[in-house]
Amino acid sequence: MSAFQGRAPRVRLTVVTAVVVAALAVATVVVHAQSKSPILTFYWWLGMAVIVLCLVSFLKGRSFTHLPVAPGRTVAIVPAFEEPTENLHRTVRSLLAQTHPVDEIHVIDDGSRQHPVEPFDHPRVFWHRQENKGKRGAQVTVLRHLQEQNKHFEYVLTIDSDGEPFPDALEQQLRAMSNPRIQATTGMIYIRNFEETWVSRAADIDIGTSCVMMRSSRSMLGALETTSGALALYRAELLYDHLDAYEVECGTGDDRWLALRALMRGEVVAVNEAGVVTDMPTTLRKTYRQRLRWARSWWWMLPFVYARLSLKQLISPTFGLLQLVITPVMLAWIVVMTLLTLGGRYHNPGIALVYLAVYLVVRFGQSGLYVLMRPDMTARQRWHSWLVGTPAAVFMNIVLLCPTRYWALFKLRDNAWQSRGLTAKTVLPGAGRHRAGSKDLQKA
Known part of the structure; x- marks a missing residue:
């Protein structure tokens, strides 16, 4: 069990x-x-x-609890856009508290105006800021910055700015990664604000039962078609090998795009022991927009799925x-x-x-x-x-x-997945631990 x-x-x-x-x-x-x-x-x-x-x-x-923790360095990337400081700091501190340490945590402010990121000092946390490019653009900016700095990591942990992973979330995912066939993992999603409205309570049941039922069966086959933006771990070479294509593709969800490329190399699995708490929309309008993006991404990638994946997948x-x-x-x-x-x-x-x-x-x-x-x-x-x-x-x-x-x-022709409704030119934060060697990170 x-x-x-x-x-x-x-x-x-x-x-x-x-x-x-x-x-x-x-x-x-x-x-x-x-x-x-x-x-x-x-x-x-x-x-x-x-x-x-x-x-x-x-x-x-x-379950992967019986496997050893895979060796290698891990970098966590946390894109933030108009995220309240309390939520973002909670996310970063939960990453710092992992039972298996995250080697570096890179937080990138994606052009926030109302809630600009407020850095705090920590030797393993690096703060960046750029013009608004969307979540995918923020991830790519950090990855290219790491390349320029000649920093090498075996694993990339992606997490939403309001996510709060369980203390052993990274450890449990790295246990799965000790299986060389596994290219990407995702955690078990729990809705933090499930009691806020009837919509968030319904979303908690809907997403929770989906993870319990459909995702468990797909994971048995190693054939998850999408990871969760709230918490996912990838082999770093997967992202770097597809970085140019990943940067310009904006018709699909970031997580589905990466998961499908991972399936072409091996398996994508759910690690249910790796829990993460996150927020969900509390109104029907916001829920509709979220699910429309998810559904559009599913339809958009369907031809690719049938052209590239195996019969089992x-x-x-x-x-x-x-x-x-x-x-x-x-x-x-x-x-x-x-x-x-x-x-x-x-x-x-x-x-x-x-x-x-x-x-x-x-x-x-x-x-x-x-x-x-x-x-x-x-x-x-x-x-x-x-x-x-x-x-x-x-x-x-x-x-x-x-x-x-x-x-x-x-x-399907609505190609605005990356748009967050804001393009801002803002200055770099004057406080905190900042490493901005790339041109993209220095725009003001």
Whole structure:
């Protein structure tokens, strides 16, 4: 049993999983007894197979705690744009407190005006400032600066400016890196502000269950298609070998772009023991913008995925594509046949109720697994998130997240991923430990 699963008694996780599987088994019997449509039956079996595989992957898990820590130097890059000082300093200090030391931490202010970065002195922390270029541009600027300084690192740790990694986050990811096949790793995401609004609570359940279910199964195959910007570790040669292309490509998410290049060299895995706490949008508008970027990136990179990845690595994107294609077709089929037969073909509401009941059981089961294993929740918070957050996540998926995945197809030409709405010429900070040898870092 992994440390990830050890945070909650295994028996409780097993019981919840057993309840979900039992509900699926009963529902399958009912569907076979009442359904007259082979198409609906096939769709049912496809969904059930994926859910069971995800549950098995979660229980079995893929842990790296038994492996030694990979040798080598690590540099952390923290791009910051209008990040409140308290949040940014918390991020940097959490990196300084790692059980396996980060050799250097480079914080780069990407042209902030309202909240310019306020440096503090530490021998392992380096502060930079540049005109606004976006997160990717900030990362590239630091990497080129390190090249100019002839500094060599084996690993690059990327982290968002509001992220707070667990004390052993780097250590756990480096254990995975002792497997030479693994090119990139990502941590387990926990939402810090999950109690702020119903939207952030729903996002916590949605992202948490996604990490528990879908990401666990992909990690078993070593075929994660994207890492998390909140916390990811890459072999440095991966970034430097693709640095020129990475700098100019702005149609996709930074993390997906790097993860797909890593998959071409080996494996990308989730290290669930490497936790990180971060914030999520608290309004539907901001959540829509975030998920639109994610979905647009997925569609944009789909041709590349099918052209470059192996059959094993194509399992997950193929299922995702099938789901996106089949679901609206199925709904349209049911509506059309109901109208053409005046309700004769689908006159029995029992099937619809079975689908709804099973869907809710599965969603509550998935969220139950997540809240059980989350380490920083009280009993009251677990119950509240499970009972309130789950239906909120279901509602947000139906009215916002699912439609956004399709709407993203019409926004592929919107190439503004890197834009943060500000281009500023600002002076370099006068305090703190600063190393600005490159021209980009000295613009004022």
